[in-house]
Amino acid sequence: MIDVLDGVAAIDIADQLGEVFGAAFGAPGYEDTQSDGAAFAAEQLPAHAARDDFKLVTAQVDGAVAGFAYGFTGQRGQWWPDRVAQAVSAELAAEWIGGHFEVVELAVVPGAQGRCLGTALMGELMLDLPHRKALLTTYVDDRPAPRLYRRMGWQVLVPDLGWGSSLYGLDRGVPVGR
């Protein structure tokens, strides 16, 4: 079952989301990534939940949160868009960065992976968004996450930003009402 949460509802289940985050990013093969679920729940999530158009989707399995994804409207002046803008061409930055929908996290607990939950979460997260452009960074190497994004129509904008991440973009066409 997939649910859509706003910032308040997401913070209400921050501990569960932190556990999913820690399990997904703490799995073998993800040693180099940030996997501190408690810090995610206490710091990153509350900071991001206050951003414009914050949207978080959860997948429930047997009554427990087994996966989630979230994003918000990214703007220049924020850490991530500014960092990415400095690493790409001026043309690419002008076309893609600022007012985009920023996909920040996607995570499914290892025991529930390979059952299309990640795909369903991304589908629901992107559904009905008014943004024309969407952005995310993901792993440079061949893993489930980049494969999933490419399968769902995302294009590689920059294969390697210089810190082991690729920049992916999705041009969603003419926006409705924006």
Ligand SMILES: CC(C)(COP(=O)(O)OP(=O)(O)OC[C@H]1O[C@@H](n2cnc3c(N)ncnc32)[C@H](O)[C@@H]1OP(=O)(O)O)[C@@H](O)C(=O)NCCC(=O)NCCS
């Ligand atoms: C990326 C992630 C969220 C994907 O979650 P998931 O629920 O396993 O995603 P899906 O099940 O939709 O797809 C994963 C694979 O299972 C396959 N799959 C899905 N349902 C299937 C089924 N019924 N039968 C066989 N294979 C299936 C998909 O084709 C896909 O295969 P691929 O990796 O070879 O392309 C998960 O691997 C994860 O949490 N990784 C760690 C954190 C991470 O990398 N997050 C993203 C950071 S950018």
